[in-house]
Amino acid sequence: xxxxxxxxxxxxxxxxxxxxxxxxxxxxxxxxxxxxxxxxxxxxxxxxxxxxxxxxxxxxxxxxxxxxxxxxxxxxxxxxxxxxxxxxxxxxxxxxxxxxxxxxxxxxxxxxxxxxxxxxxxxxxxxxxxxxxxxxxxxxxxxxxxxxxxxxxxxxxxxxxxxxxxxxxxxxxxxxxxxxxxxxxxxxxxxxxxxxxxxxxxxxxxxxxxxxxxxxxxxxxxxxxxxxxxxxxxxxxxxxxxxxxxxxxxxxxxxxxxxxxxxxxxxxxxxxxxxxxxxxxxxxxxxxxxxxxxxxxxxxxxxxxxxxxxxxxxxxxxxxxxxxxxxxxxxxxxxxxxxxxxxxxxxxxxxxxxxxxxxxxxxxxxxxxxxxxxxxxxxxxxxxx
Ligand SMILES: Cc1cc2nc3c(=O)[nH]c(=O)nc-3n(C[C@H](O)[C@H](O)[C@H](O)COP(=O)(O)OP(=O)(O)OC[C@H]3O[C@@H](n4cnc5c(N)ncnc54)[C@H](O)[C@@H]3O)c2cc1C
Numbered sequence: 433x434x435x436x437x438x439x440x441x442x443x444x445x446x447x448x449x450x451x452x453x454x455x456x457x458x459x460x461x462x463x464x465x466x467x468x469x470x471x472x473x474x475x476x477x478x479x480x481x482x483x484x485x486x487x488x489x490x491x492x493x494x495x496x497x498x499x500x501x502x503x504x505x506x507x508x509x510x511x512x513x514x515x516x517x518x519x520x521x522x523x524x525x526x527x528x529x530x531x532x533x534x535x536x537x538x539x540x541x542x543x544x545x546x547x548x549x550x551x552x553x554x555x556x557x558x559x560x561x562x563x564x565x566x567x568x569x570x571x572x573x574x575x576x577x578x579x580x581x582x583x584x585x586x587x588x589x590x591x592x593x594x595x596x597x598x599x600x601x602x603x604x605x606x607x608x609x610x611x612x613x614x615x616x617x618x619x620x621x622x623x624x625x626x627x628x629x630x631x632x633x634x635x636x637x638x639x640x641x642x643x644x645x646x647x648x649x650x651x652x653x654x655x656x657x658x659x660x661x662x663x664x665x666x667x668x669x670x671x672x673x674x675x676x677x678x679x680x681x682x683x684x685x686x687x688x689x690x691x692x693x694x695x696x697x698x699x700x701x702x703x704x705x706x707x708x709x710x711x712x713x714x715x716x717x718x719x720x721x722x723x724x725x726x727x728x729x730x731x732x733x734x735x736x737x738x739x740x741x742x743x744x745x746x747x748x749x750x751x752x753x754x755x756x757x758x759x760x761x762x763x764x765x766x767x768x769x770x771x772x773x774x775x776x777x778x779x780x781x782x783x784x785x786x787x788x789x790x791x792x793x794x795x796x797x798x799x800x801x802x803x804x805x806x807x808x809x810x811x812x813x814x815x816x817x
Pocket of ligand 1: 452453454455456457458475476477478481482483484488489490491492493572573574575584585586587594595669670671672688689690691695700701702703704706
């Protein structure tokens with residue numbers, strides 16, 4: 433059933449806006465509101481910004497839009513003075529260990545650091561928010577908001593997990609990906625290196641129960657194929673949540689970022705959606721346009737295309753990934769080819785009902801043993817609770 437569009441409670445002059453969550457979504461909203469002269473209070477449950485990421489390297493994707501993500505951030509008035517590396521070329525392997533070199537003049541993504549460290553994306557946004565007069569209160573987990581506010585508290589459940597290590601390294605900067613279900617079921621394994629720091633992860637969409645097995649295989653594969661060298665490796669992992677909501681307003685408050693389920697369902701890139709939805713929510717509180725209208729116009733079609741892509745990818749298997757990689761590597765402009773994947777063309781539109789059904793069944797991970805489930809990520813534990 434189609435849900436009725438809900439109105440966002442707008443902010444009146446002199447009123448305070450409360451934002452729960454100091455991730456990229458919450459901080460982007462705070463920055464825009466503060467710049468418009470609004471009094472903003474951000475409550476963060478953890479003791480520091482980006483706590484769940486701690487030095488993790490991530491990719492700020494640049495393929496879902498023709499506009500460069502850094503130009504877009506600049507236009508929105510968001511800080512871009514964090515450490516970054518333009519990911520213009522890298523190597524992707526298939527399950528037979530065949531390497532495909534992919535390159536593009538425009539970066540596929542910008543590698544950035546997450547967490548509370550100096551030069552991270554989170555620190556840059558936090559710093560900017562504070563300079564604009566936003567009050568950020570750490571160790572403050574909100575259970576309710578009074579007055580106008582925004583919910584930006586990150587994922588609600590695990591639809592995908594990325595597990596592995598971050599580490600120091602002498603390796604040269606670069607990125608490597610392996611598409612092999614033996615390493616990352618229905619997902620991909622990746623290795624990112626920037627400025628002497630690295631991240632190696634298995635990003636899996638099913639069979640979470642055997643995460644450790646996949647991590648071991650992933651590390652061994654990158655040692656062999658990319659010369660992975662880890663100094664002082666620290667285990668790290670996290671969950672991602674994908675939902676395609678019909679409305680993203682709860683009560684009269686916008687849900688933004690992963691709290692709304694905004695993320696690329698195909699591969700789990702959420703930072704761009706988080707910042708964009710933060711900006712849209714702030715604009716709606718300022719009375720410019722309705723929030724649901726804004727985000728739907730910007731990325732509803734794209735997210736539906738991502739959902740279809742995910743359902744297809746999950747069915748493809750290793751041979752299918754190999755075929756896609758060959759096509760991508762042969763393409764004259766792989767970035768543009770990726771961009772086309774996110775367009776909701778005729779046949780993708782037709783596949784939406786099928787993809788929705790497929791994704792719903794996947795959200796109940798049947799590979800998990802529900803009787804003696806002890807895994808951290810499992811959704812059945814959540815249901816029992
Ligand atoms: C291992 C891993 C790798 C990833 N790699 C990439 C990548 O390469 N590229 C990409 O684009 N995306 C990536 N993602 C996804 C991306 O990190 C998220 O989509 C993005 O951080 C979402 O931003 P957010 O602001 O919505 O939520 P978050 O960044 O999760 O921030 C939410 C904040 O709210 C706080 N909070 C929670 N509950 C409360 C409460 N009740 N009160 C107050 N505060 C609260 C949390 O502590 C947290 O700081 C990755 C995710 C994981 C787990």
